[in-house]
Amino acid sequence: MDVDELLKSTETETFLHETGWLYEVGADEIDAIYSEFSGHFQTWLSRLSERLGSPDFTTTSDPDLADELYPEAIELAGWKQGNGYALLAFVQHDREAPVFLSFEIRDEEEAQAGQ
Numbered sequence: 201m202d203v204d205e206l207l208k209s210t211e212t213e214t215f216l217h218e219t220g221w222l223y224e225v226g227a228d229e230i231d232a233i234y235s236e237f238s239g240h241f242q243t244w245l246s247r248l249s250e251r252l253g254s255p256d257f258t259t260t261s262d263p264d265l266a267d268e269l270y271p272e273a274i275e276l277a278g279w280k281q282g283n284g285y286a287l288l289a290f291v292q293h294d295r296e297a298p299v300f301l302s303f304e305i306r307d308e309e310e311a312q313a314g315q
Contacts, residue, residue, distance in 0.1 A: 204251075206248075206303055212304065213303070213304040218298050221297065244288055245288060248279075255279050256280045274290045285305070286305045288303050289304075
C-alpha cells in the first residue's frame, strides 16, 4: 500500500503489518519482532512525514498525549487533522497478542476516548 492509498482509507484502522498470535514465543523472538516493527514504524513515519510534514507529537515528544490517545502503543506519531488526529501506531495489547503497525484518522471525540 502506498501513502496516497493509505490516506484515502480513513474509515477504519488500516493494518500495515501484523504478526499472528504469539503463544509460546520466547523473549528473544519478541525482541526481534519489536526491532522489526520499530523499523516498519520508522519507514512509515518517514513516508507519511513526506506528505503530512513532521508529526505534531510522538511518544517521545509528548508521552502523556500519546498515552491518552492510544495507551497500548509502543510507538505513536500523530498529526493534527481537522477535528482529530492521523495516528501511526506500533502496538501490542498484551504479551501473547499480535504485534501490529496501523494507521487511522480519529476524530476529536474518538481521540479523547482513546479508541
